[in-house]
Amino acid sequence: MLTRVSVADYAAELASGKPAPGGGSAAGLAGALGAALGEMVANFTVGRQQYADGEQEVRAALERLTELRAALLALTDSDAQVYPRVRAAYRLPKDTEEQKMQRSGAIQDACRAAAEVPGQIVLRCCETLEQLPVLLEKGNPNLLSDVGVAAKLALAGAHCAWLNVEINLAVLTDRQFAAQVRSEMAAKLQAAEDVTQQLWEATVKQICK
Amino acid sequence: MLTRVSVADYAAELASGKPAPGGGSAAGLAGALGAALGEMVANFTVGRQQYADGEQEVRAALERLTELRAALLALTDSDAQVYPRVRAAYRLPKDTEEQKMQRSGAIQDACRAAAEVPGQIVLRCCETLEQLPVLLEKGNPNLLSDVGVAAKLALAGAHCAWLNVEINLAVLTDRQFAAQVRSEMAAKLQAAEDVTQQLWEATVKQICK
Numbered sequence: 001m002l003t004r005v006s007v008a009d010y011a012a013e014l015a016s017g018k019p020a021p022g023g024g025s026a027a028g029l030a031g032a033l034g035a036a037l038g039e040m041v042a043n044f045t046v047g048r049q050q051y052a053d054g055e056q057e058v059r060a061a062l063e064r065l066t067e068l069r070a071a072l073l074a075l076t077d078s079d080a081q082v083y084p085r086v087r088a089a090y091r092l093p094k095d096t097e098e099q100k101m102q103r104s105g106a107i108q109d110a111c112r113a114a115a116e117v118p119g120q121i122v123l124r125c126c127e128t129l130e131q132l133p134v135l136l137e138k139g140n141p142n143l144l145s146d147v148g149v150a151a152k153l154a155l156a157g158a159h160c161a162w163l164n165v166e167i168n169l170a171v172l173t174d175r176q177f178a179a180q181v182r183s184e185m186a187a188k189l190q191a192a193e194d195v196t197q198q199l200w201e202a203t204v205k206q207i208c209k
Numbered sequence: 210m211l212t213r214v215s216v217a218d219y220a221a222e223l224a225s226g227k228p229a230p231g232g233g234s235a236a237g238l239a240g241a242l243g244a245a246l247g248e249m250v251a252n253f254t255v256g257r258q259q260y261a262d263g264e265q266e267v268r269a270a271l272e273r274l275t276e277l278r279a280a281l282l283a284l285t286d287s288d289a290q291v292y293p294r295v296r297a298a299y300r301l302p303k304d305t306e307e308q309k310m311q312r313s314g315a316i317q318d319a320c321r322a323a324a325e326v327p328g329q330i331v332l333r334c335c336e337t338l339e340q341l342p343v344l345l346e347k348g349n350p351n352l353l354s355d356v357g358v359a360a361k362l363a364l365a366g367a368h369c370a371w372l373n374v375e376i377n378l379a380v381l382t383d384r385q386f387a388a389q390v391r392s393e394m395a396a397k398l399q400a401a402e403d404v405t406q407q408l409w410e411a412t413v414k415q416i417c418k
Contacts, residue, residue: 003216007238008282010216014245015278017252023358026242029216030362033235036224043226069224073217145376149232149369153239156365160358166416167354207375 002080003029003073019087021080024118024164028076031125031157035069037150038132044140054138061131068128072121072157079117079164085110086168108173115168119181121161126188128154129195136199141206148203155196158189211289212238212282228296230289233327233373237285240334240366244278246359247341253349263347270340277337281330281366288326288373294319295377317382324377328390330370335397337363338404345408350415357412364405367398 002010002021010029014021042062045051051058089106093099129151136147162185169178211219211230219238223230251271254260260267298315302308338360345356371394378387 007212007216007219011241011245011278015248023246023355032220036220037232039224069220145372146232148372152365152369156361160361163354163357
């Protein structure tokens with residue numbers, strides 16, 4: 001598993017002339033780092049007398065963020081596995097009509113899977129962002145900057161994964177599926193951008209006052 | 210070294226209730242991922258006949274991006290080392306006037322170091338962005354989305370590190386130093402935002418056409 005190699009080796013794999021891991025996998029990791037920073041803020045909040053007021057909500061956010069970190073790390077791995085299938089499909093023989101049809105079918109299947117994995121990354125990054133406002137409001141204020149950083153990284157993960165969804169949707173002949181994925185993502189991304197802007201502005205205002 | 214632990218363990222360390230690694234370190238890693246993706250694009254370009262036109266420029270970008278990835282990974286480590294010094298300084302005794310003075314001096318020294326490390330991350334992320342336009346122009350167009358992702362991650366790294374610089378600058382009594390760092394960062398960040406917007410728009414336009 002790719003997330004079991006060292007951070008330095010993962011970056012070297014990303015840099016190398018291998019088709020995977022690439023941008024989709026890196027997007028998953030950026031999202032996982034965002035979720036992890038949210039957890040850090042929550043871990044410096046729960047169980048402390050002075051933040052007892054928000055205990056329940058922060059604890060709920062912590063639990064969800066831990067699940068999201070695990071999901072995003074798993075997707076960091078999965079994305080590196082689906083992309084080579086797209087390449088393999090394009091390299092299938094296309095000498096006869098039958099081969100051409102088989103190749104087309106394989107490309108459609110592989111691109112659909114290669115859209116679904118970054119699609120999941122988009123959604124998990126957006127869910128990560130949904131957990132952050134309560135940390136800004138009721139979390140330990142000494143970790144304010146980590147809320148801002150968590151938001152920026154989760155949004156970057158969402159945007160980067162979105163681009164990888166679009167590349168693969170562009171190939172699909174199932175336009176209804178493509179339209180459905182696009183519409184689901186658009187609403188979530190808009191909400192994610194709005195939350196990030198609010199969190200970032202509040203963080204910067206407080207830090208640069 | 211923190212970058213020698215696994216990706217999953219690094220994320221778990223970030224999430225934990227330990228003071229470091231935190232947002233500054235994660236910013237360095239986001240930047241390193243951006244540099245790595247730029248290298249990937251270059252590695253799929255150099256030595257190929259059809260991209261011979263841009264060979265020299267892309268090769269130069271590749272070399273610089275490899276240095277930047279190494280520098281950003283080293284800073285991912287360093288940031289986790291400087292922050293605990295800030296905490297330690299704040300915990301020094303302050304019972305006597307002499308202790309108070311010693312503590313103040315230690316806080317100033319620690320915060321200056323804790324501003325300098327993310328300051329380096331800001332600059333290295335901005336330099337990473339400077340290497341990307343040539344990859345969009347002369348790189349392998351099959352990796353177009355990776356240029357866009359590289360830009361988003363490098364800019365997120367720069368913004369997140371900047372926030373960590375500001376936190377520490379706010380504590381410094383050496384206002385001249387703080388003003389100098391701020392002015393250097395502001396110009397670089399503005400340029401980085403402009404480059405990212407251009408790269409992102411060009412990437413999205415091409416992919417969603």
